[in-house]
Amino acid sequence: MNIYVVMKRTFDTEEKVEINDGIIDEEGAEFVINPYDEYAIEEAIVLKEAHGGEITVVTVGNEDAEKELRTALAMGADQAVLLDTEDLDGEIDHYTISEMLSAFFQDKEYDIILGGNVAVDDGAGQVAPRLAEKLEINQLTTITKLDIDGESAYIERDVEGDVEIVEANLPLLVTCQQGLNEPRYPSLPGIMKAKKKPLETLDLDDLDLDEDDLEAKTRTVDRFLPPEKDAGKRLEGEPHEQVQELMSLLKNEAKVI
Amino acid sequence: MAEKVLVLAEVRDGELRNVSFETIAAGRKIAGDNEVVALLCGDQVSDFSERLIHHGADRVLLAEHSDLKNYTTDAYKQVILQVLDEESPDALLIPHTSPGKDVAPRIAAKLNSGMVSDAVDLEVAGDEVIFTRPIYSGKAFEKQSVTSGLLFATLRPNNIQPLEEDPSRSGETSQVSVELKDLRTVVKEVVKKTSGGVDLAEANVIIAGGRGVKSEEGFKPLYELADVLGGAVGASRGACDAEYCDYSLQIGQTGKVVTPDLYIAVGISGAIQHLAGMSNSKVIVAINKDAEAPIFDVADYSLTGDLFDIVPLLTEEFKKEMAGA
Numbered sequence: 001m002n003i004y005v006v007m008k009r010t011f012d013t014e015e016k017v018e019i020n021d022g023i024i025d026e027e028g029a030e031f032v033i034n035p036y037d038e039y040a041i042e043e044a045i046v047l048k049e050a051h052g053g054e055i056t057v058v059t060v061g062n063e064d065a066e067k068e069l070r071t072a073l074a075m076g077a078d079q080a081v082l083l084d085t086e087d088l089d090g091e092i093d094h095y096t097i098s099e100m101l102s103a104f105f106q107d108k109e110y111d112i113i114l115g116g117n118v119a120v121d122d123g124a125g126q127v128a129p130r131l132a133e134k135l136e137i138n139q140l141t142t143i144t145k146l147d148i149d150g151e152s153a154y155i156e157r158d159v160e161g162d163v164e165i166v167e168a169n170l171p172l173l174v175t176c177q178q179g180l181n182e183p184r185y186p187s188l189p190g191i192m193k194a195k196k197k198p199l200e201t202l203d204l205d206d207l208d209l210d211e212d213d214l215e216a217k218t219r220t221v222d223r224f225l226p227p228e229k230d231a232g233k234r235l236e237g238e239p240h241e242q243v244q245e246l247m248s249l250l251k252n253e254a255k256v257i
Numbered sequence: 258m259a260e261k262v263l264v265l266a267e268v269r270d271g272e273l274r275n276v277s278f279e280t281i282a283a284g285r286k287i288a289g290d291n292e293v294v295a296l297l298c299g300d301q302v303s304d305f306s307e308r309l310i311h312h313g314a315d316r317v318l319l320a321e322h323s324d325l326k327n328y329t330t331d332a333y334k335q336v337i338l339q340v341l342d343e344e345s346p347d348a349l350l351i352p353h354t355s356p357g358k359d360v361a362p363r364i365a366a367k368l369n370s371g372m373v374s375d376a377v378d379l380e381v382a383g384d385e386v387i388f389t390r391p392i393y394s395g396k397a398f399e400k401q402s403v404t405s406g407l408l409f410a411t412l413r414p415n416n417i418q419p420l421e422e423d424p425s426r427s428g429e430t431s432q433v434s435v436e437l438k439d440l441r442t443v444v445k446e447v448v449k450k451t452s453g454g455v456d457l458a459e460a461n462v463i464i465a466g467g468r469g470v471k472s473e474e475g476f477k478p479l480y481e482l483a484d485v486l487g488g489a490v491g492a493s494r495g496a497c498d499a500e501y502c503d504y505s506l507q508i509g510q511t512g513k514v515v516t517p518d519l520y521i522a523v524g525i526s527g528a529i530q531h532l533a534g535m536s537n538s539k540v541i542v543a544i545n546k547d548a549e550a551p552i553f554d555v556a557d558y559s560l561t562g563d564l565f566d567i568v569p570l571l572t573e574e575f576k577k578e579m580a581g582a
C-alpha cells in the first residue's frame with residue numbers, strides 16, 4: 001500500500017503568542033508536529049502494520065521543518081520529503097501550499113493520503129481538501145475510525161459530535177480527528193533509525209513550478225492580539241450570597257439576562 | 258459593493274440552522290442594496306424558504322434531491338458549482354460548519370480562488386471586504402481579504418448578528434434542476450450522539466462541566482440549569498476522558514470551539530487546551546472549589562465553592578428570573 005501523510009510544523013499551542021508589527025514573534029518558541037497530523041502519522045503506521053507498504057511524509061516549509069519530519073520518521077514513517085518554500089518571497093497561503101503539494105503528487109501512485117483535519121496555528125483546514133480537489137480524488141474529513149479492506153474503506157466521521165458511518169473506495173484523502181488513535185512516541189531505536197532514513201528536499205524547479213504561479217490569493221492585512229480583558233470579579237461570601245451577586249451582575253453589568 | 262452574493266443556508270436534523278441567517282446578514286453587508294441569493298440543499302426543504310427571505314434573502318434557490326439529505330462532498334460540490342455557473346455571483350459565503358468546512362476549500366480549489374476560512378467578522382472597505390478570523394486557537398486574530406478569484410469566505414457560527422426577522426419581506430423561490438453523478442461516498446448511517454435540543458456550536462448559553470463534576474450523575478444539575486436557560490451542556494476534555502460524558506460534548510483545542518453569550522464553567526480547572534475552545538465567549542462565569550484554578554484568570558465572574566451547592570441555587574434564581582420576565 002502506498003501511504004502518504006501531509007503534515008505541518010506548528011507553533012506549540014502551549015506557547016504564549018506575541019505579535020510585533022503584525023508578525024507573530026516566533027523567537028524562542030517551541031515547534032511541534034501539528035497535533036492532528038500526529039493522528040495521521042499514527043494511522044499511517046497502523047495501516048502499514050496491517051496491509052504492508054510504505055509511508056512517505058510530506059511537508060511544505062523551510063529547512064526548520066526537517067526536525068518535525070525526522071520525528072515522523074522516528075515514529076515509523078519510511079521516508080520524508082520537504083517541499084522547500086525558500087524561493088518564495090511573497091505571502092504564502094493555502095493556495096500556494098496546495099499547489100506545491102499537488103505538483104509533488106502528479107507523478108506519484110497513492111492509495112491513501114492522510115492529513116490532520118486542521119492546523120492548530122492557522123486553523124483554516126483548507127489545504128487537504130484543496131489538494132484532494134486538485135488530484136480529483138474523493139475525500140473524507142474529520143475521521144475517527146478507518147478500516148480498509150482491499151479497495152474499499154469503512155470510515156466513521158465526527159460530524160459536529162454525531163458519528164457518520166460511510167463507505168468509499170480508494171484512492172482517498174482523509175483528514176484525522178481526535179479519537180482516531182493515540183499517537184505513539186518515537187522509541188529510542190526509532191530515533192536512531194530515523195537518522196538514516198531518506199529525507200529529500202525539493203525546490204520549485206524540482207516541482208516544475210514557477211514562483212508566479214504560486215502567488216497567494218489572499219492578503220493578510222493585520223494580525224493582532226485580542227483586547228486585554230479587565231480582571232474579572234471574585235465574588236465572596238456564602239454560596240447563596242455569591243449567587244445573588246452573580247445574578248445582579250449578569251443583569252445589570254453584563255446585561256446577558 | 259458586490260452585485261450579487263450567494264450564501265449557503267444549512268439544515269441539520271430537519272431544522273434550519275441559525276448560521277444560515279448569520280450568513281445572509283453577512284451577505285447583506287457585502288451586497289448593500291444589491292441581491293443576496295440563498296441556496297439551500299437537502300431533501301424536501303422547501304418549507305424553509307420563506308424564513309430565509311424573512312431574514313434578509315432576496316431570492317432562494319432550493320436544491321432538493323434524496324442524495325442531498327445527508328451531506329457528501331461530491332453531491333454538494335456539484336450543486337454549488339452548478340449554481341455558481343448559473344448565477345455568476347461576485348461573492349460566496351458558506352457557514353464554517355462540518356459540511357461547509359469540507360466543501361468550501363474544494364470549491365476554492367476548483368475555481369482557483371482565494372478563500373478566507375472561519376471568519377468571525379467582516380468590514381466592507383471600498384471594493385475590498387476584510388474578514389477577521391481567529392488564529393492560534395483564538396489567542397490572536399488576523400484580518401484577511403481575498404485578492405484573486407471569487408470573494409469567498411466561510412463564517413463561524415454564532416458571531417455575526419442575524420438581521421431582524423421581517424415577515425413582510427417577500428421574494429422568489431426557485432428549484433435548481435439537480436443532476437448528480439459519480440457520487441463516491443455512501444453514507445450508511447448517522448449515529449446521533451449530540452444531546453438533542455440546543456446545538457453546542459450555536460448555543461447562546463453553555464454550561465460546561467469538568468473533572469470537578471466527579472461523575473455522570475454529577476452532570477445532572479448542569480443539565481437542569483441548561484434547561485432553565487435554554488442552553489446546551491458542554492464538557493472539558495478531563496470530564497470526557499473520565500467518561501462522565503460523551504466526547505461529542507468536548508469543548509477545547511481538540512473539541513469544539515464555542516463563543517456563546519454566556520459560558521458557565523463548572524468544576525473546570527481551565528487547562529490551556531480548554532481555554533482555546535471557549536475564551537472568546539462574551540461573558541464567562543467560573544465556579545470552582547479551588548481558588549487558584551486558572552479558569553478564574555479568564556472568568557468575568559468567579560464563584561469559589563462547592564458546585565453542588567452553587568449550581569442548584571443558580572438554577573433556582575434563574576427560574577425565578579425567567580418566571581418574572
